[in-house]
Amino acid sequence: MEHTAVEGIAATLEDLATPxxxxxxxxxxxxxxxxxxxxxxxxxxLRPHLKTAKSVDVARRVMTSPAGPATVSTxxxxxxxxxxxxxxxxxxxxxxxxxxPQVLALRAKGADVAVVLDSVEQxxxxxxxxxxxxxxIPALIEIxxxxxxxxxxxxxxxxxxxxxxxLEDGAQLRGVMTHAGASYAAxxxxxxxxxxEAERRSVVDAATILREAGLACPxxxxxxxxxxxxxxxxxxVTEVRAGVFVFFDLVMxxxxxxxxxxxxxxxxxxxxxxxxxxxxxxxxxGWMAMSQDxxxxxQQVDQGYGLVCDVRGKPYADLIMADANQEHGIITxxxxxxxxxPDLAIGDRVRIxxxxxxxxxxxxxxxxxxxxxxxxxxxEWPRFGGWQ
Amino acid sequence: MEHTAVEGIAATLEDLATPxxxxxxxxxxxxxxxxxxxxxxxxxxLRPHLKTAKSVDVARRVMTSPAGPATVSTxxxxxxxxxxxxxxxxxxxxxxxxxxPQVLALRAKGADVAVVLDSVEQxxxxxxxxxxxxxxIPALIEIxxxxxxxxxxxxxxxxxxxxxxxLEDGAQLRGVMTHAGASYAAxxxxxxxxxxEAERRSVVDAATILREAGLACPxxxxxxxxxxxxxxxxxxVTEVRAGVFVFFDLVMxxxxxxxxxxxxxxxxxxxxxxxxxxxxxxxxxGWMAMSQDxxxxxQQVDQGYGLVCDVRGKPYADLIMADANQEHGIITxxxxxxxxxPDLAIGDRVRIxxxxxxxxxxxxxxxxxxxxxxxxxxxEWPRFGGWQ
Numbered sequence: 128m129e130h131t132a133v134e135g136i137a138a139t140l141e142d143l144a145t146p147x148x149x150x151x152x153x154x155x156x157x158x159x160x161x162x163x164x165x166x167x168x169x170x171x172x173l174r175p176h177l178k179t180a181k182s183v184d185v186a187r188r189v190m191t192s193p194a195g196p197a198t199v200s201t202x203x204x205x206x207x208x209x210x211x212x213x214x215x216x217x218x219x220x221x222x223x224x225x226x227x228p229q230v231l232a233l234r235a236k237g238a239d240v241a242v243v244l245d246s247v248e249q250x251x252x253x254x255x256x257x258x259x260x261x262x263x264i265p266a267l268i269e270i271x272x273x274x275x276x277x278x279x280x281x282x283x284x285x286x287x288x289x290x291x292x293x294l295e296d297g298a299q300l301r302g303v304m305t306h307a308g309a310s311y312a313a314x315x316x317x318x319x320x321x322x323x324e325a326e327r328r329s330v331v332d333a334a335t336i337l338r339e340a341g342l343a344c345p346x347x348x349x350x351x352x353x354x355x356x357x358x359x360x361x362x363x364v365t366e367v368r369a370g371v372f373v374f375f376d377l378v379m380x381x382x383x384x385x386x387x388x389x390x391x392x393x394x395x396x397x398x399x400x401x402x403x404x405x406x407x408x409x410x411x412x413g414w415m416a417m418s419q420d421x422x423x424x425x426q427q428v429d430q431g432y433g434l435v436c437d438v439r440g441k442p443y444a445d446l447i448m449a450d451a452n453q454e455h456g457i458i459t460x461x462x463x464x465x466x467x468x469p470d471l472a473i474g475d476r477v478r479i480x481x482x483x484x485x486x487x488x489x490x491x492x493x494x495x496x497x498x499x500x501x502x503x504x505x506x507e508w509p510r511f512g513g514w515q
Numbered sequence: 516m517e518h519t520a521v522e523g524i525a526a527t528l529e530d531l532a533t534p535x536x537x538x539x540x541x542x543x544x545x546x547x548x549x550x551x552x553x554x555x556x557x558x559x560x561l562r563p564h565l566k567t568a569k570s571v572d573v574a575r576r577v578m579t580s581p582a583g584p585a586t587v588s589t590x591x592x593x594x595x596x597x598x599x600x601x602x603x604x605x606x607x608x609x610x611x612x613x614x615x616p617q618v619l620a621l622r623a624k625g626a627d628v629a630v631v632l633d634s635v636e637q638x639x640x641x642x643x644x645x646x647x648x649x650x651x652i653p654a655l656i657e658i659x660x661x662x663x664x665x666x667x668x669x670x671x672x673x674x675x676x677x678x679x680x681x682l683e684d685g686a687q688l689r690g691v692m693t694h695a696g697a698s699y700a701a702x703x704x705x706x707x708x709x710x711x712e713a714e715r716r717s718v719v720d721a722a723t724i725l726r727e728a729g730l731a732c733p734x735x736x737x738x739x740x741x742x743x744x745x746x747x748x749x750x751x752v753t754e755v756r757a758g759v760f761v762f763f764d765l766v767m768x769x770x771x772x773x774x775x776x777x778x779x780x781x782x783x784x785x786x787x788x789x790x791x792x793x794x795x796x797x798x799x800x801g802w803m804a805m806s807q808d809x810x811x812x813x814q815q816v817d818q819g820y821g822l823v824c825d826v827r828g829k830p831y832a833d834l835i836m837a838d839a840n841q842e843h844g845i846i847t848x849x850x851x852x853x854x855x856x857p858d859l860a861i862g863d864r865v866r867i868x869x870x871x872x873x874x875x876x877x878x879x880x881x882x883x884x885x886x887x888x889x890x891x892x893x894x895e896w897p898r899f900g901g902w903q
Contacts, residue, residue: 221787399609
């Protein structure tokens with residue numbers, strides 16, 4: 128694959144200013160290939176969720192074509208990816224009516240941007256904005272498959288039909304979508320397969336209700352990284368959305384979706400101190416660099432703020448960032464483990480695997496791209512943040 | 516005070532794209548005046564920690580002069596503030612030797628940038644870099660007053676003297692500094708006064724050891740927002756560093772340092788859905804907008820991801836963001852409370868007070884400035900992030 132050429136980037140991980148975000152592109156490529164192969168076998172399309180990457184360089188590697196399809200969580204992501212040539216986008220957060228002018232502006236640029244909603248009020252607002260603009264904004268009805276967040280219950284026939292009909296009064300019912308958010312708390316293959324089947328059934332049931340009432344429902348969309356990797360049957364589903372699979376993280380490893388050595392993202396940090404009598408090593412990456420995501424806290428293995436590796440990406444046994452201040456990380460051996468504190472001097476470097484790739488990525492403005500155990504930095508890929 | 520003029524900013528809070536960060540400048544001004552008055556009475560200087568604000572506009576209002584003094588947590592902050600005319604800065608995270616060229620470059624621009632350290636290795640690196648550059652980099656020895664993080668124990672006479680002497684071999688021993696990080700877990704005036712006195716005593720004791728050995732120790736620096744507001748005697752201390760006091764937050768309210776109506780920062784969000792049978796209101800601000808800081812979790816009142824106010828900033832009784840996904844917030848009445856879910860429609864707006872101003876601010880690129888209960892947005896002040 129081609130790489131974005133960047134002038135004057137650091138030659139090796141030893142040259143980078145710390146803290147910074149490191150991306151192992153070999154692992155990323157492997158993670159992408161794994162899910163693509165899986166979904167090809169299941170006969171469904173991949174609509175990657177680009178909220179994890181927030182990078183045009185990463186998006187081009189994870190999308191199945193330069194034009195998409197893709198999923199986004201903010202209109203800022205939509206703006207950035209449309210500017211980069213993506214033409215098929217679902218904005219997968221319930222639409223606020225005040226955001227419709229921006230959706231219309233993106234559509235006027237030639238991008239098929241669809242919105243998501245779960246109420247008649249929103250459907251009326253989308254239909255009304257469509258009529259005023261003389262175009263049909265496509266909308267997916269969000270289905271609540273597991274009580275996790277938003278959405279219409281797949282058994283709520285009346286609400287589904289009311290929303291569908293309100294949309295058809297000017298807008299376009301594109302389909303149904305759901306997200307098995309509760310799968311992040313599942314553990315083990317059996318539990319994850321059950322989440323995947325509940326996710327599938329919820330949208331297939333909702334689509335059936337709509338179609339039986341004479342409403343078109345071409346898209347049937349599911350998506351979460353855990354369920355995408357455990358579904359064994361996606362009959363009736365047309366596409367899968369997933370985001371964190373590109374990088375994976377310790378939460379995903381904890382629920383059994385990946386191994387630790389699949390995790391493609393890490394934070395490079397420098398040792399800045401010791402509290403030897405306590406068994407602490409201090410580094411210049413705190414929660415600002417790692418995020419405050421503590422998603423492994425409730426898992427079998429609590430990884431603190433992250434699992435510590437050497438500069439080449441090999442984990443030290445049971446060495447974690449046990450605590451963090453804004454710009455200080457406290458590294459210790461996991462209490463009760465057999466780990467041994469490594470002999471790291473002031474100025475030595477480590478790489479720390481994150482609990483949650485979406486959260487840690489969001490704290491950084493660029494990926495520093497390496498491959499495998501090489502310390503050569505072959506590219507710097509910009510990331511963006513924000514909402515508007 | 517003058518305001519930064521911004522072309523084309525939204526006229527009112529109803530016009531802003533959500534989620535976004537709102538700053539009540541009346542509350543900020545009051546918070547700044549409160550600590551200044553307090554420290555004037557105690558006869559010590561204020562060296563505000565600008566890691567909370569990361570904004571030139573805010574820095575100019577909180578510093579006692581346009582040239583400083585100031586404290587920063589990253590060299591990026593130092594770069595930005597030096598470019599804005601600040602001339603007296605402590606970079607208050609233990610120095611990594613690889614960062615010394617950047618410190619020297621800032622000093623070459625005429626800014627007195629001092630570093631912090633707690634080991635002989637670092638002192639030797641600073642002295643060596645100073646000799647090579649033909650200048651004396653000033654350094655403060657970090658003192659560990661409460662076992663919270665980094666620093667030399669104030670009783671460790673030998674280490675203090677070894678560091679001081681290593682510095683004097685080319686660099687400059689500027690003084691001693693400490694941060695009572697453990698005060699964030701204290702509660703009530705008595706406990707906070709004890710933290711403040713322990714903080715003071717630790718640096719005064721360390722300074723005494725250095726001076727009795729013939730080493731100059733002009734600066735004796737303490738700092739945390741809780742202790743700054745509870746110290747009753749700062750004899751021997753020359754300056755106080757504090758950051759979060761400018762905005763305050765729910766953690767500070769929970770330990771009794773401020774009231775909820777002193778909190779100057781909030782996140783503006785829009786209602787995007789309901790799960791009525793569960794008593795949930797969904798908004799378009801999730802953990803990306805609020806941060807994942809759950810600092811009130813262990814306090815007497817757990818505020819979830821934030822306390823919900825109406826658009827003019829008045830809190831609803833016991834209404835909190837109980838859970839959050841990346842771009843979704845789930846608002847509910849606090850379990851077991853007397854609160855009542857307000858009647859909010861799709862498109863209505865709320866403001867959410869954060870647990871931790873430093874963490875929430877870091878998720879945003881600008882402050883939208885209002886005053887009191889007015890919804891007029893009188894300025895937009897940019898914020899920056901990153902490290903380099």
